[in-house]
Amino acid sequence: MALAIERKRAEEALRESEEKYRMLVETTEEGISIDDENETIVFANEALARLLGYEKEELLGKRSFDIVYEEDLEKLKKEVGKRRKGKTSKYELRCVTKNGRIKTFLVSATPLYKEGKFIGSLSLMLDITERKTAEEELRKQKSYFQALFEGSPEAIVSMDEKHRVLDVNPAFTRLFGYTADDLRGKDLDDFVLGEDDRMGRMYTSKVINGEIVTAEGKRRRKDGSYVDVSILGAPIFIEGKQVGIFTIYRDITEKLKAEQEKEFYNSLLRHDIANKITVIHGNLELLKEEGLEEAQELFVNDALKAAQSSSELIDTIRKLRRIDTEQTMGALKLDDIISKVIRTLEHQAKNRGITIDYVPIKGVIRANSLIENVFTNIIHNAIIHSHCTTIRIRGMREGKQYKIIIEDDGEGIPQELKDILFEPRVKGKQSAGSGLGLYLVKKLVESYGGNIEVETKKKPMHGTIFHIYLPKFL
Template sequence: MDNYMMWSPILLELSIAVSGEQELGKLVKKAASAFLRKLNCVHVSVLQDNNGCLEAIYVVPRVTLKNPAYYELIGEFERKLQQEKNKNVIVIEKDVQYYGFPLRNFGLFILGRNVPFQDVFLKELLPVINMLAQNCFAKFDADMKRRAIEAEFQKERHLLREIIDTIPDLIIYKDPKGVYKVANKALGKYLSLLPEEIIGRTDWDIHNKTDASFYRDASQKVIESGSVQRYERLIKCHDGSPVPFETIKVPLYDAEGTCIGTVAVCRDISERVEAYKKIQTEKQWREVLFKNSTNAIVRVDCNYCIEEINNSFSKLFGYKIEKVKGKNLNSVLMGEKCTISRYYTQVLLSGKEITSEGTHYTKEGLPVEVMIRGFPIIIDGELLGAYMVYIDITERKRQEEQLKYLSSHDQLTGFYNRGFLEEEMKRLDTPRQLPLSIVMGDLNSLKLINDVFGHQKGDRLLIRAAEIIRSSCRQEDLIARWGGDEFVILLPQTDIKTAEEISLRIKEKCDSQKDGLAQVSIALGCAAKNSVEKSIWQVLKEAEDRMYSNKLMHAKSYRDTVISSLKVALMEKSMETEEHAERLKEMCRKIGEGMGLSIQQLNTLELLAVLHDIGKVAIEESILMKPGPLTEGEWGKMRKHSEIGYRIAQSAPELSHIAEYILSHHERWDGKGYPQGLKGEEIPLLSRILAVADAFDAMTNDRPYRKAMSREEAIAELKRNAGTQFDPDVIDAACYIMSSARDKGTVLLSRFENRS
């Protein structure tokens, strides 16, 4: 039997009935061929029967593969052989060792050596062999499926290993005892350990005691609670540097629901931590800038409701965050007056920056002029709110308004200036404004007031004149300061009669004020435009001409007023009295008469006697009224009064003819006087006469610092200074008069008639 099994080929036929589809037939053939190649087949023959069934004949010369299905099949054959051997064996040829077995009347099963294929009735074997082959193939198929599953498992396991090794995060699986079972290659980057080096070890083998205890407790908590644990912790790497990791640890269960350990995914969050630190630093900087900015800043949400305000905002508008948080910013700062602000709000919340200026209101309702800058907060394309910056420009606005005002107004009087009025004249020169009248006024003796009393008093005179003009005009009238002492009143839709009435009101108010030299006196002239053809500049010229005509007409009257006022001013400012002025005037006239001066010269000499010291009105009273001797510096200031008096007289047409005499009244005959150092007859005669008369009156009257001299002593002093300080001829004339030698007046006159 052993020889029979060792050397006898086995004839198997696999008759597999399949559908007529060629592709499926090929698949079956391929599967059968693969199976028999495992059994070292030496012959394969495929037949097609009449019924279209696929038939395959395989000859196996020697069994070299111990396949379980094969042994099972042979065992079945051997059992049947023992049962049928004695009665069913058919020997076809003696020289050929083989047996034929009829199987259940389906045919013969041939077993032996050198089986003659042509003598085998294959059709008889098919039903039986088909059943045996199906059993054998089914067992082989199960074995191959198992092998395929194992191969697929190994393939998937390899793929899984490749996947977890390519992940940069640490992936670790530990069993319930904390033993490492799986780890990916990322472990080597941080701990210098390969995955295979950590397998089978615990945290106590790798980390310090503190870290190992922490990881053990975390794993135990996950296993016991069955929940996911997330934590951040520094892991000390192989180079000693701490690296922040975020760890997610989850429990792992088998098919029966038993926890078989934990899986941890550890991610290096160094970049995130650094980014967070940077964000926090920037946030702190923003908070510092926000809170301490000198500009008022408020943060609003996408509905324009207040989220945060800084200290400057509270200081500027008076609100505290507790009172306004959540409220609409417009309603807080503007109330019902925020129409334009709502427009800018819509623009801002559309994602655009805004810049504007406007008036907002404090908690107390006070207006504040602010520049507004709005910056939308957009993150990932989503509008989250905005920052609003308010810069207080109240002072700037005030200055701008002041500059605007000054550009069109006279700063002193508050009237419009000439440039503005000229533009208004062009604008109003239309038929609709007819009749259009113009009043021009000139403030008398402003230059004189400035020179005598200083510009402060001159300014006060201008202001008083402006008040009179303003109070005499209507609200709609345009008043301008045309020049230094000139005013123009533009009267749209006003006839000449009304313009004259306004002029009369101005004159009456000026006359009602009595203030000596500082009394307001305005020369006025008016004209009107009644037709389009007439130029407005022509009307202005007519008003100016009439003004100067009126000024000349009243010049004499005003000159008398000025002279009277100057006298009063001089008496008030200096120690001179009206009696002194009268004495000096009389003495000068007598000396002048004795020297044969003309009536005109005598009148001029009298005026000079009264106003020669007019320059003293500009000298400090402390110097003028000082009871003791003056210092050198004080004398320097005192000597200026001649020049000041000269300028005063020059500035007033009524006094200009005595200006030279005023300038020279302190010159000396020997040239040692001041201010020009004139000598002898270079000094005007009237000034020489005044010097002698003034010296005599001064010596014969008390002063705060000395008693008066007698008449004789004074005459002796004059004679002693003749030829040095005084003109000798004037001294002779004065002494003759003072000695009451009236009978020699004709002789005296003849001596001086050539000098006049």
């Protein structure tokens, strides 16, 4: 009696164990398969069927080789050979799903024996497709950035979060003379900064504390000489944590030389030549008062015009230079600007029988004092060159900008000039100017973030229309 009870308990325990095992096999996220000695699938759980896109019944009877990607067949044959020798193995294997997609699995396979004879394999298959895709993408990105790093013409150094060198690119070695082996694990400042370069150490401190720094300065080479460089230093963050720093150096020696040379010639133009033209102009005016003969006076007048044109050219070049150097913008009233320009030019217009018809524009734009030159050039050109009787000026707001229309009823602009009107040195055949006025206008308007367009009215109407777009002051 006691023996029967004990046997029943053992059977119940076995059933419970089998049930737990079955539940584990069917609920796990890992694919599980059992193959016989011929690699024919005799068992597959729900997870494996789902991962491969089959019904469980469809997998039964298939050989493992039937679902393996062809390039991995040899690998599987080798792994099966190991199991036949009693070895457990772990490897990656690509399989083909029912719909043809390739998935990568991490396979843990164990040989099965019965009475010492190999009867098949038990395999646990973990889907690592997404992980492999991410790893491949990471590898590609790493290769891409490594190629950029190695091939960049700019000197680049990568460092850890404490400013210790990890690597330098070939351009860095060419510029400074140091190789990665010279610097690796060391603080870069100890090599490229001067002994008392407080500013350079302040820049380093800022980058270590998460700031981006751009600057220019001198940095020391391995041979002790110094080079002028522009500097971009930036922290590297991963998931909000600073893990490193990179710095890019560009040799600006030639740039600084060019700027110094440019400044020299600008100074020469602004002072020496301008002063000499003033002297010439003054002496010609004195000569004109000496009671010259008619032919002599014509020569003097031509010389005066040339001197005046040269002065205007120098003034225009000064203004063009200011566009590059003057960064300060402010709020300016359109009506104040245009009214001032009209007051300056209205006498000249009246002498030529021209009416300036202006409707005040109520608006505030973002610009600087050079904006007057935009309206002065366009209105003055209309007065001098267009042979018009009326110049109309209107304005309106369009979104975040103001559109100013300056229109005349003159002869219009020839088609061959219209397409190149805003290029430097372009002028009409009868013009004695420098050909820089409208070039200056376009440069100014674009420096404010605006745009300018021109059109010629067709018959029976004539004339030219300028559309000027300027950003409103926010």
